[in-house]
Amino acid sequence: MADALFLAISILTIGSAIAALEMRSLVYGSIALMGTLGGIAGFYVMLDSTFVAMFQLAVYVGSIAVLILFTVMLVKRELIFKKIEDPKRKFAGIGLMLIVILALGAIIMDSGIKTITTDSDPVDFREIGGDFLTYYWPALILMALILAGSVMGALVLARREDTVENEQ
Amino acid sequence: MSVIAPKFRLGYFLKGIFDNAFWILTLVTLAGIPTIQIALFLIPLPVINGQLLTAYLAFTWLFNPTMQIPLIKALLYSDLFRIAAFPGFGFAALIAAGTIFVERKMLAKLQLRVGPFYCGKIEGILQLVADGLKLISKEIIIPAKADKPLFWAAPVLFVGTAAAFVALIPVAPGGWVVADLDVGLLAVFAVIGFFPIITILSAWSANSKFPFIGGIRALHQMVSFEIPLILSLLGVVILTGTLNLSEIVESQSSFPWIIFMPIGAIVFFITVLAELERIPFDLPEAESEIVAGWLTEFSGMIYGLVQLGSYLKLYAFAALFVIIFLGGWTGPVFWPPLDVELITEGIPIPNYVGDPILTVTTPGLPLLDKDPNEWVMQQQGELVYTSGQLLVSGVIWFVLKTVGVIFFILLPRGVFPRIRLDMLLHIGWYKLIGLSFVNIFIALGLVYAGVIGPGGIL
Numbered sequence: 001m002a003d004a005l006f007l008a009i010s011i012l013t014i015g016s017a018i019a020a021l022e023m024r025s026l027v028y029g030s031i032a033l034m035g036t037l038g039g040i041a042g043f044y045v046m047l048d049s050t051f052v053a054m055f056q057l058a059v060y061v062g063s064i065a066v067l068i069l070f071t072v073m074l075v076k077r078e079l080i081f082k083k084i085e086d087p088k089r090k091f092a093g094i095g096l097m098l099i100v101i102l103a104l105g106a107i108i109m110d111s112g113i114k115t116i117t118t119d120s121d122p123v124d125f126r127e128i129g130g131d132f133l134t135y136y137w138p139a140l141i142l143m144a145l146i147l148a149g150s151v152m153g154a155l156v157l158a159r160r161e162d163t164v165e166n167e168q
Numbered sequence: 169m170s171v172i173a174p175k176f177r178l179g180y181f182l183k184g185i186f187d188n189a190f191w192i193l194t195l196v197t198l199a200g201i202p203t204i205q206i207a208l209f210l211i212p213l214p215v216i217n218g219q220l221l222t223a224y225l226a227f228t229w230l231f232n233p234t235m236q237i238p239l240i241k242a243l244l245y246s247d248l249f250r251i252a253a254f255p256g257f258g259f260a261a262l263i264a265a266g267t268i269f270v271e272r273k274m275l276a277k278l279q280l281r282v283g284p285f286y287c288g289k290i291e292g293i294l295q296l297v298a299d300g301l302k303l304i305s306k307e308i309i310i311p312a313k314a315d316k317p318l319f320w321a322a323p324v325l326f327v328g329t330a331a332a333f334v335a336l337i338p339v340a341p342g343g344w345v346v347a348d349l350d351v352g353l354l355a356v357f358a359v360i361g362f363f364p365i366i367t368i369l370s371a372w373s374a375n376s377k378f379p380f381i382g383g384i385r386a387l388h389q390m391v392s393f394e395i396p397l398i399l400s401l402l403g404v405v406i407l408t409g410t411l412n413l414s415e416i417v418e419s420q421s422s423f424p425w426i427i428f429m430p431i432g433a434i435v436f437f438i439t440v441l442a443e444l445e446r447i448p449f450d451l452p453e454a455e456s457e458i459v460a461g462w463l464t465e466f467s468g469m470i471y472g473l474v475q476l477g478s479y480l481k482l483y484a485f486a487a488l489f490v491i492i493f494l495g496g497w498t499g500p501v502f503w504p505p506l507d508v509e510l511i512t513e514g515i516p517i518p519n520y521v522g523d524p525i526l527t528v529t530t531p532g533l534p535l536l537d538k539d540p541n542e543w544v545m546q547q548q549g550e551l552v553y554t555s556g557q558l559l560v561s562g563v564i565w566f567v568l569k570t571v572g573v574i575f576f577i578l579l580p581r582g583v584f585p586r587i588r589l590d591m592l593l594h595i596g597w598y599k600l601i602g603l604s605f606v607n608i609f610i611a612l613g614l615v616y617a618g619v620i621g622p623g624g625i626l
Contacts, residue, residue, distance in 0.1 A: 027315075027372060034365070054354035062361020063391070069365065070387060073372050073380075125351065126409075155597060 013039030048122035322370030382461025386452035417496030497562030
């Protein structure tokens, strides 16, 4: 059952990644990108880390993909894609990607990862939170400062010059 | 005066009926019965009274009054029942249908109108049925240059996402929830994130200007109000130390969190209004500016599906408010049984020959209890699942609170006008985010002052 699920999620992820690159329609391409990101969330669920999977769904599928869609919909796609397609290039790209994936997979499989067997429980997200608050607190502070800075930057950029309107 | 069927002949009528019967019989024989037989191989059947329930046995027991209750109990505790009927889709759809009717009648009363009146004898109560039949029987018109696959898929995806949201809502104690996740609140955030995608995709696929403007507005609104929505719930997560929705409800057994987190509750309520596109935040569907917003090109049952999805979403958000801030199903138990000591230890009777201790068994609700003394076992922590009395009182409290919150979500529609887009974004980005940070600091203060939390006073 787990193997069948793993295969299904792998086919979904890789297939939609190929589709995201190769589709002529930009909107369908970004939908396929959502499929890829969702498939990665499925891998996280299979690895017993639901916490990361939910963040993957909330951040990547829920926010990043929305931004990409939003950008794509404002683009006039006819202006970009007037090129004549070269099928050789397409197949060469797919082939190159498959070769890279197979090579990476072979290296990972050869590294002795198959011999690792573990029955330990999955890491609880409370432990991750505890680690962040004790040992890794400088990283957490840094992330918080960067996030706060970017939010403030966004607020400053989005600020309207209301005074001019009021004078009129 | 027109005639309904000018060429009516009894022969044609009978032929039509016989044709239909013939095709139904043929299809059932060729496709229906094999499907059922294949499905029966794959479904794990329950064991009742030491007997494996087979299809024959089920049909036999249906007509045996003593065996009906165990059969129904086995059905009540199955996954299919949870998904389709009680904490899942059927329950939510029932509340959603009630919401639509109450909304129309209540708005009418607020504006000194009558509202639905003629369908059904009592206050137009059959208006919903009439509207549903109308939506089902109407033609689905697809714009000529629309993107057909997305245009068809978007309403189905919308209902599916709303149903996934409903599946995360716990309704009664003892795990009456479809998906009891350890990270339930995060799953809620993940599911909420899908709504703007579906909205903008359906708006784009219609290839029409009004849906597109409405979709862009919906995207702005939903994306900018998601941030205060998430931040306003984090205070409760800090206080309870869990993300599981059932545990959040159980942490409120003595007081609801709205007492300590009123700012978070207010911010969450306003963001819910914006996420649901209700008045005063109904810019995506502003009917006086852009026809019907992103719903403009929908017709027939596609429109019906979107409406069903949005009312399911309304129920789910109201239920989330109840779960996080109002204590969910907690409340006084209706007709609690006798004292625990009377059942476990009994009253000693002096000078009595024989068994000198008087004990009592109080049968609870026969359909929902597995054991007569379940309530006592529940009190003593010997029971994992919940007893029937707690279930009934929990569901009643939950529904009462949810209906109250739904009422307050509906109320602004009769009171407030629509606000401007820049005012909306100003509220979302400046005020609500700031207020939700204030709420988080209040929660942190309560934890560090030792009032609530692990080792706190309360």
